[in-house]
Amino acid sequence: MSLNNKIVLSAELKRLLPEGQVMSDPADCWVYGYDNSRKHHLPEAVVFAHTHEDVLSVVRWCNSRQVALTARGRGTGTTGATVPVAGGVVLSLERMNRVLEISADNRFARVEPGLTNQALQDALAPLGFFWPPDPTSAAFCSVGGNLAYNSAGPRAVKYGTPRENTLGLRAVTGDGRDIRVGVFTTKGVVGYDLTRLLIGSEGTLAVITEATLKLTPLAQEKRTLRAVYATVDAAAQAISRIMAQPVTPCALEFMDYNAIEMIRQYSTSDLPQNAGALLMIEVDGASAGLNEAVEQVVQAARVEGCQDVRVARTREEVDALWQTRKALSPALRKVAPGKINEDVVVPVTELPALIVGLNQLSKRFGLRIVNFGHSGNGNIHVNILLDPQQPEQVTRAHECLAEVFALVLALRGTLSGEHGIGLEKRNYIEQELGADVLDLMSAIKRQFDPNNILNPGKLPRGYANSEASTGAPVPPGMGIHTSK
Structure with a gap:
């Protein structure tokens, strides 16, 4: 974009x-060109919306002039989805952070997209409720960002993702239409869903300005367990058995041998020698009967190859068990401040094959790979460790990543x-979805956003990958980023 046009x-x-809602000085706008992927592209302007009407005005203005517009929450995403690769305007929703309504009797809350996940939970807890999605970055990430990515966290194994916990939305489409979709009730089947x-569409179809969220009562009690296994196969068998019995845990977290060894090197956590895999398990529910529920989970976890199952009885014991998991992220940052972290999903029964395949790739490419994640639904965070200052390592890492994705798809998994x-993944999704599905996605995009102003450059083919009028050519999806 020329200086005069800017x-x-x-x-x-x-x-x-x-006044005070628009920034255009490059020094001020610079930080809004990043997200947690560490990719960067400078926007021409940053707009801070305070109301739904602000969003409506800005979207309509950008659409009428065919100026690229990228909606942004708190910038905690790890895949570059909020990096404004076509320049134009970044529409920050961080100041739209109000709780508009809580209807405890009807079990819903209406909130604005800039509200942090933790602020929402803090508002709901005194009333005895919570919203199930709980990403690791809950203290910083916004509800709007959770919706844009369908980000869930550990509790998804029992309580589901934002898609299962959102009743309705208010949004502005790319061509400036003010829409309300969904319901205020737990049942409703009028029209297309x-x-x-919109949830999971990463701001490519519409800008969410309000969400009606389904609330869940807080459990009376929660118990924490740690199970250690000789092999990944034994841990996978335990996961399958745990998920097959009636008591569904509210968290079922997995760490492989490489993750355990890293923790052992960089923390004082008490772990058995020769541990091949570890599960962190939480069980919640009514106080009456919780002991019996925990015992059912313990029995399911005790498969051949189980080395130890420990149940925490006090707050101090809970903290001690979780110290193992908490030690992992600092250890990863110390060993590899630059790394590739991708969250793939495979059927639970394919977890052993995934870990074996990842270890083989680690040897072939000469790169350490550490794996952990939400094992109850097969969601594993694959961490390829490298030094970003070494170009040859970066090249090998991205070649390895392509092989990781091929392995995941061969195991009937999904890329995110x-x-x-x-x-990060736009150049790979045709391998999972196929050309015909991507054509349909592009057609849907045109219906919502005919001038392709919303987050251009984030879909992989044809129309959806074209340049916006304000932008430079879209860069390839390469780079190093940190964990969410």
Whole structure:
């Protein structure tokens, strides 16, 4: 975009909105070109929406002038989905952070997209409720970002993802239509399910300005367990048995041998020698009968190859058990401050084959791979460790990543469970979905966003990958990023 056009863009946006809601100085806009993928592209302007009407005005203005617009929450995503690769305007929703309504009797809450996940939980807890999605970054990430990525976290194994816990949305389409989709009730089947379509669409179809969320009562009690296994096969058998019995845990986290060894090297966590895999398990529910529920899970976890099952009885014991898991992220940051972290999903029964295949890739490419994640639904975070200052390592890492994705698809898995596609995976999704599905996706995109202003460059083919009028050519989806 030429300097004159940038000046005009900035002046018109500042006339459109109240003072203090538009930034155009490159130094001010710089930080809004990043997300947690560490990719960067400088936008021409940053707009801070305060209301639904602000969003409506900005989207309509951008659409009428065919200016690229990238909606952004808190920038905690790891795939580059909020990096404004076509320049234009970044629409920040962080100031739209109100709880609009809580209806405890009807078990729903209406909130704005900039509200952090933790602030929502804090507002709900005194009333005895919670919203099930709980990403690791809950203290920082926004509800709107959770919806855009369908980000879930450990509790998804029992309580589901944002798609299962959102009743309705208010949004603005790329061509400036003000829409409400979904319901305020737990049942409803009028028309197509556009609520679930918008969730996980990464801001390519519409900008969410309000969400009606389904609430769940807080459990009376929770118990924490740690189970250690000689092999990944034994742990996978335990996962299958745990998920096959009536008591569904509210968290079922997995760490492989490489993750355990890293923790052993960089923390004082008490772990048996020669542990091949580890499960962290949480069981919640009513106080009455919880002991029996925990015992059922313990019995399911005690398969051949189980070395130890430990149940925490006090807060201190809970903290000690979780210290193992908490030690992993600092250890990873210390060993490899630059790494590739991708969240893939395979059927639970294919977890052993996935870990074996990843270990083979680690040897073939000469790169350490550490794996952990939400094993109850087969969602594994694959961490390829490398030094980003070594170009040859970076090249090998991305060659390895392509092989990781091929392995996951061969095991009937999917390329992302909660991190989304963004720039990192857009060049791979045709391998999973096929050309015909991507053509249908592009057609849907045109219906919502005919001028392709919303987050252009984030889908992999044809129309959806074309350049916006404000932008430079879209860069390839390569780079190093950190864990969510």
